[in-house]
Amino acid sequence: xxxxxxxxxxxxxxxxxxxxxxxxxxxxxxxxxxxxxxxxxxxxxxxxxxxxxxxxxxxxxxxxxxxxxxxxxxxxxxxxxxxxxxxxxxxxxxxxxxxxxxxxxxxxxxxxxxxxxxxxxxxxxxxxxxxxxxxxxxxxxxxxxxxxxxxxxxxxxxxxxxxxxxxx
Numbered sequence: 134x135x136x137x138x139x140x141x142x143x144x145x146x147x148x149x150x151x152x153x154x155x156x157x158x159x160x161x162x163x164x165x166x167x168x169x170x171x172x173x174x175x176x177x178x179x180x181x182x183x184x185x186x187x188x189x190x191x192x193x194x195x196x197x198x199x200x201x202x203x204x205x206x207x208x209x210x211x212x213x214x215x216x217x218x219x220x221x222x223x224x225x226x227x228x229x230x231x232x233x234x235x236x237x238x239x240x241x242x243x244x245x246x247x248x249x250x251x252x253x254x255x256x257x258x259x260x261x262x263x264x265x266x267x268x269x270x271x272x273x274x275x276x277x278x279x280x281x282x283x284x285x286x287x288x289x290x291x292x293x294x295x296x297x298x299x300x301x
Contacts, residue, residue, distance in 0.1 A: 141264055143167055145260070147163060147165055149294070150162070161289070163178055165220075215259040219263075228247040
């Protein structure tokens with residue numbers, strides 16, 4: 134069997150979620166690193182997805198299941214499992230993902246936003262793979278002096294976002 138890494142994919146791990154101030158707004162990023170390597174992938178994500186991802190990475194407990202916890206449990210309750218998440222394309226300037234789900238009817242590939250797929254990967258311990266073209270695009274976006282490049286380099290250097298519950 135050919136491993137995905139043999140056909141243009143690199144195994145990645147989520148290293149942190151960050152918020153970087155850009156004028157009057159905060160831009161959230163997820164930073165992925167290549168284990169044992171020096172490649173990084175930066176993906177700008179929405180505020181709600183960043184909060185969920187930071188909370189999931191911190192293994193926060195909630196009284197009731199949050200959206201991604203519900204999704205992961207739903208897959209398990211249908212006798213399925215998330216086999217892997219692939220960050221495998223660019224759609225309208227945003228990174229797209231494919232979630233490989235195995236269930237009673239076999240393996241299905243499900244199109245997803247990268248932030249949604251990464252939240253599921255964290256909750257299910259699914260491997261994360263990034264296409265070489267996605268890594269290359271992220272590297273190109275960080276080059277030069279554009280506002281995007283400067284913001285991405287700041288995100289790479291930023292401290293991780295922390296989430297804490299305020300219990301009475």
